[in-house]
Amino acid sequence: MGDSACASATLAPPSIGGGSLLIAWQLKDKNVLIVGGGEVASQRIESILTTDSRITLLAPAKGLHARTKELIDMHPARITYYDRRFSGPAEIHKMDMVLTALDDVNRSREICEMCRTNKVPVNAADIPDLCDFYFGAQIRDGPLQIMISTNGNGPRMAALMKQKINSALSGNEGQAIERVGVLRGQLKERASGVGGALGRKRMKWMSEVCNVWGIDELVQLDDALITKLLDDGWDKGCVPTLDQLKGRQTRKPARQTAPSPDSSQWLLAAASFALGAVCATLALVSRRR
Amino acid sequence: MGDSACASATLAPPSIGGGSLLIAWQLKDKNVLIVGGGEVASQRIESILTTDSRITLLAPAKGLHARTKELIDMHPARITYYDRRFSGPAEIHKMDMVLTALDDVNRSREICEMCRTNKVPVNAADIPDLCDFYFGAQIRDGPLQIMISTNGNGPRMAALMKQKINSALSGNEGQAIERVGVLRGQLKERASGVGGALGRKRMKWMSEVCNVWGIDELVQLDDALITKLLDDGWDKGCVPTLDQLKGRQTRKPARQTAPSPDSSQWLLAAASFALGAVCATLALVSRRR
Structure with a gap:
């Protein structure tokens, strides 16, 4: 294609216009x-x-x-x-x-x-x-x-x-969007009505869910969890995390976890550690002589 | 928007159909x-x-x-x-x-x-x-x-x-695409004609340029370099690298350079080195006592 x-x-100029x-x-x-x-x-x-x-x-x-x-x-x-x-x-x-x-x-x-x-x-x-x-x-x-x-x-x-x-995509995005679509549909059934204050409230709550939950968490939103999220979240005016919904204690906010180092970083750290140890040993041994 | x-x-099913x-x-x-x-x-x-x-x-x-x-x-x-x-x-x-x-x-x-x-x-x-x-x-x-x-x-x-x-975008993509467009236009002038074997040859050469040159190199394709690329590349049936075009010796292919470590990796290496040195010193000192 x-x-x-x-x-x-x-050619399109970089400014406004010139595009499709x-x-x-x-x-x-x-x-x-x-x-x-x-x-x-x-x-x-x-x-x-x-x-x-x-x-x-x-x-x-x-x-x-x-x-x-x-x-x-x-x-x-x-x-x-x-x-x-x-x-x-x-x-x-x-x-x-x-x-x-x-x-x-x-x-x-x-x-x-x-x-x-x-x-x-x-x-x-x-x-x-x-x-x-x-x-x-x-x-x-x-x-x-x-x-x-x-x-x-x-x-x-x-x-x-x-x-x-x-x-740049993990491959989970499509499924996450599909689950958000199902949640959105069920929210519209639970709190029906077009436009106005309710429409804005629904939109705001949906945005917060998408902000608080990551793509990999949204993928896990099965039908049972969607009902629980609407019961414990929408009905109570809050946005629980996946851990809260599953009844697990959350020690840290889901969105603020530090990225885990990948294998190349571990290798780098190990090699640097070894190099440091060797240098210090050599320095001490040479001073002892 | x-x-x-x-x-x-x-909802769109993940299979064929259901889309826009x-x-x-x-x-x-x-x-x-x-x-x-x-x-x-x-x-x-x-x-x-x-x-x-x-x-x-x-x-x-x-x-x-x-x-x-x-x-x-x-x-x-x-x-x-x-x-x-x-x-x-x-x-x-x-x-x-x-x-x-x-x-x-x-x-x-x-x-x-x-x-x-x-x-x-x-x-x-x-x-x-x-x-x-x-x-x-x-x-x-x-x-x-x-x-x-x-x-x-x-x-x-x-x-x-x-x-x-x-x-995931560097911000250079638009300019790179614009420069490729200029190159493409000038190639069409130099080797004019619609479709057929020449059209396929042009398309193949353009594809190779895009494959050999990275986005950050394509951005550097000014008008003088474009003329040189057409003279030294298209006219001679090859695709020179940016370094070759600029008359510099290429020691390694432009696309295979290892990624340079970022500052967090330097910090990690330095910290691991120091930790290694401290551990080795402590071990030696404790053995000496």
């Missing part, structure tokens, strides 16, 4: 048309499969990429495949989004113009000036989605940024 | 209508200012949030402000995107329905089921843009993820 697929040659609007587009129960069956098309299909939309794929079977074939076979309920080319404006009438991934730039351009006339959002692979939107490098962990865009300044840099961000 | 502003109550399509929407020279002038409206204005679009703002002056006022004053060329309410369908006819941030849910709903009829993408703050798209937590560093969405599972978690990702 390269950033370059629809890359702009102009990064948004989370909703495609639940919508219709997406993908024209083309090559490698880029397979990447487009994978992007769209992230959402709960219906995909219509138009591409002659002889030109299908192996991955595209695989995806068609894997998701028969999601992808309706037609072994033929794009035939004309009627194809886009019921569509909520159109993606072209064709070698034929002129055909892509024609399809984009039809979409523009019909106000259907469109992305044409490799033809940035025709695109309503670009794709970017994506990270997904359950309900957590992260997108990295370099605004057309190279897919490799987007991939490097993705690596960097991935290595 | 809370994730909650348009939050969905349903994260995209970089293009608004250069487009018209965006923002209805409402409160705090959420001010956040919407700031989001849209990221792009090179024209903003029309409709909101009675008496209800303007301080930040909204400030933004109107700061960006007269970008924001056209009307001291009145939304009057009817004619307001959206020339618009490419509409954002409502109103306390009046019914009015928001009406505006959204007009947008849907006219196929204008729309976001209604706090009414997720009316939204074509959601906002998320955003990071921007020049051409680098990152968006974090929790798919409606809480703005606080999105903010925590933003903190985590921000702390």
Whole structure:
């Protein structure tokens, strides 16, 4: 899913402006048309499969990429495949989004113009000036989605940024967010009502829970603990820690524990200790002589 | 810019589906209508200012949030402000995107329905089921843009993820990406042509440069170095390191240098050394007695 697929040659100034609007587009129960069956098309299909939309794929079977074939076979309920080319404006009438991934730039351009006339959002692979939107490098962990865009300044840099961000994540974030979502849902049931003072109180309490509990603790919020947290926390107007909830004595606040030294630090300490001991011994022995 | 502003109550399963399509929407020279002038409206204005679009703002002056006022004053060329309410369908006819941030849910709903009829993408703050798209937590560093969405599972978690990702970035990434973009542009001038073998060769060479050079080295790519990199690298079919380009002898590959110990490690080593010395001295002294 390269950033370059629809890359702009102009550079963004570091100040305000010059950027894209990064948004989370909703495609639940919508219709997406993908024209083309090559490698880029397979990447487009994978992007769209992230959402709960219906995909219509138009591409002659002889030109299908192996991955595209695989995806068609894997998701028969999601992808309706037609072994033929794009035939004309009627194809886009019921569509909520159109993606072209064709070698034929002129055909892509024609399809984009039809979409523009019909106000259907469109992305044409490799033809940035025709695109309503670009794709970017994506990270997904359950309900957590992260997108990295370099605004057309190279897919490799987007991939490097993705690596960097991935290595900063523990892998527990998605599950923690999912558990917070469940807690939030149950809090809304317990203290229902839209907006106003209650809405603000709910939001404040939820924020405090997220601040007091770490990611690795939020992951442990099973259904029983959620009920206990609402009983002992929300109902009593406080935010207990995980230890308090589990009935354990807390000796220190969960968020203020010092980081434990890693193995390289232990090695460093041991080596320095030994070096110190050897130096002192040598100094004393030499003085004794 | 809370994730909650348009939050969905349903949870995403960890498998395929259930997610949004994260995209970089293009608004250069487009018209965006923002209805409402409160705090959420001010956040919407700031989001849209990221792009090179024209903003029309409709909101009675008496209800303007301080930040909204400030933004109107700061960006007269970008924001056209009307001291009145939304009057009817004619307001959206020339618009490419509409954002409502109103306390009046019914009015928001009406505006959204007009947008849907006219196929204008729309976001209604706090009414997720009316939204074509959601906002998320955003990071921007020049051409680098990152968006974090929790798919409606809480703005606080999105903010925590933003903190985590921000702390994994050095702050040089945006500038490095900008320099890579300049290099890429000049390479395209030197070896022009769309697609085919040359396109693949360019892409491969650019990838290698990004792999061999670190972020902190890419930042140093000034215009003179870019010319030298193209002369000594692209023209000769190789990827020289920064040191080679600057005419310095490279003793070790730039990417394999061991991380330098930080001050806490020096302190640990010094303390361990001293402790070792003291222990050895005490042991020897006690044996001597």
